[in-house]
Structure formats: C-alpha cells, structure tokens
Amino acid sequence: MQILNILTISALLLESCNSLRAMSDLYRNSEIYDILQKAKSGEDLDMKETEILFRTKEIQLLGYMADNVRKEVSGNNVSYISNLILNYTNTCIVKCKFCAFYRKVGSSEGYLLDKEMIGRRAERAWRELGVTQILIQGGVNPNLPIEYYEGAFLEIKARTKGVAIHGLSTSEIEYISKKERMSIKEVLERLQKAGLDSVPGAGGEILVDSVRKKLGRNLSLTDGWLNVMEEAHKLGIRTSSTMVYGHIETPEDKAKHLILIRDLQKKTGGFMAFIPWNMEIENTEMFKEGLVTRRAGGVELLRSVAVARLVFQHSIKNIQTGWLTNGIPLAQLALTYGANDWGGTIFEEEVIPATGKEVGNLQAQTIVESVNAMGRPVVERDNFYSIIRNFN
8 A cells, every 4th residue: 555755745735835934825815714714713614614615726725724723623643443344234225326335135246244243253353453443334224123233233242342333324223213113212222232332424425415315315314314313422322424525416515514513513512523535436326327427536535624624623523534435645645634533444344345446454554654654643542532552
C-alpha cells in the first residue's frame, strides 16, 4: 500500500500557497470568509452556509480552517481501532441500487453464517489478531428471527474477552422490529442484553427521502434512521453517523444531512463519530443504468471531512478519514482537513470488494506508519474512543 511522506504531502497541500502569509491573504479575501469566521468563533452554521461550503472551490481554505477547529476540538492524536468486519449474510430484500454486495432471496450466490461460524471467526480474530471490536453487518435477510442475532452476539461474547460488538445497520434493526412486531426500543433492549455495545451509522447514506427513494432505500427512510439512532441513544447505546456521497445527491442534500445529524446530537449526545465515504460504482445497478458514470474524486472526500468538522465542531469530536474507499494517501491528506480518527484495521471485509475494488487487509503497523508520516501522534482506541494504547 502506498504511503505518502510528509514532504510530499506538504507540497501537495501548499502547491498554490508558498507561505502561511499567502494563505492568510487568501483567507481574508475569500468569498467564504464570513462563514469561516462564524465557524471559527464556534457558532452553528445554518443550512445555506453549509451548502455554500459544499459548493465552494476554495478547498484549501476549508481544510485550513477545519484543521484549526480539529486541533481545538480533538487535539493532535490520531486514533484507530483493531477491528474485524464480519459480514454474516449477503441475502437482502432492500435491493439498494448502490450496493453490489447483496443477493436476492434464493440466489445460489447467497450465504448465511451460523452462530458457531460467527463465534469461531470472532475468536480467531481476537486471539490471533488482537481485535477489540467486531463490526457485524449483513443484508436484510427475511429468514432471520431476532433469536439469530441474539445467539450470534452471545456466541461472540462467550468466545472472546473484552471484545465490543459494533453491530447492525438501522435497516436491519428496523426490519427485525417489523418482522417480530416489536418496537425499536424492544429490539434494541434485547440485542443490548445479548451483547450489542454500539450501532454503526450504516443505512444513513443521505438523509433526504427523495434521494433515498432513488437509491432504493424505500424500506428505511430518513425518519426511520433518525428514530433508530434516537432510541439507541435513549438506552445508552452509543452510535456512529455516516454519509455516502458521490451518486445523485446535491450540495443542498449533503447540507441537510449534516444539519439533521447535528440536531439529533444536540438532543441526545449519542453520536461518537462521523464517517464520510464515497459510493463505489462498479457492479452496482446505478452504474449499469447510467445514473452514475464516475466515482467521486479525492477532493470530495477532503471537502466532506472539512465541512463536517466545521458543522459539527464540539458536538461530534471524532471524524474519520474515509480510507476504506479512498486509500491511504488520501486518508493522510484528510488528517490535514479536519479528520482525527483513522477508523479500523480491516480483515475479511466483503462489501466494498463486491464492487471490484481491491481493499485487502490493513494492519495496525501500516496505520501507525501512515500517521507517523504526517508527523502526528498515534493512539489505539476502544469501541468508545477511549485510548487503550499510546505509540508515542
């Protein structure tokens, strides 16, 4: 995997600014000066201001200000977690047009792991790889009762010690609720009792119903995602938030998405992190239909990280680099645009490779080397973003 060194990165970042003084001059003369000043003072940006930042071409200034806010909010440490992604099934009835991973019910390519297989994978990852988190997600499989998930979580906990379960998407939780005729609260309470520690932000995509319907997200609309997250927060279950960009969304849609997340965070305080990642288009229905013809570039990752940092400020302190879909060099650059968390190590992930994109495994040593190349201190964290090991 390619790793940029600090000199290369500095050259890239300052190619049009020969000095900090030049950057300062650009800042004062910028068309987004007033918005950046508002963010710098700690005031909340509104919808229109956020949309303007998603449209501006002054990406370096966004990064400059976002990085300053990051220093104040999160400090200089870059965190990561030792993580195993465990995709327990690819059978799904949602049929998202941006997903190349799912298979229809009855497909010969569909699979399902039983609780013993899940437990063995988790135990091996814990013993041999030292993982502290199992990220378990799959498709919305209509054949699975809530007891399946309870059994899988209990099996993981029985075979490992101190490993957190970061589990399921809002879509999976919503479907379990409908299938079992239980409230979202009841489902979460049972899963929590079985060992669920936190909920990832998957299923968020873009929190605008007109966009979600075009993406094939009819099963889980905006209110559904927000409701699952709010109910989880009320039960003391911390969660992440996400955004998938690079398809049919507009700057206005992305602005609405961030503001909705910030509003819920102000109400509950339950979001631990925000993770932006771009849609991988190959082998997806949207690509085959010509709705999306090219993947979003690196600039959009940097913009998404920076705007999120300026919108969330102190409300959500951890913003990830988006390395999984954008690679290590861009993740390194994202650390200078407001990101403070690398995300996790990767073993056995299957969703992104289904698009044809090679991901491979990413081990802790590579993360440490990548962050060190940026001149930033590295720490290993647990599921709740508490430091468990310091490399400095």
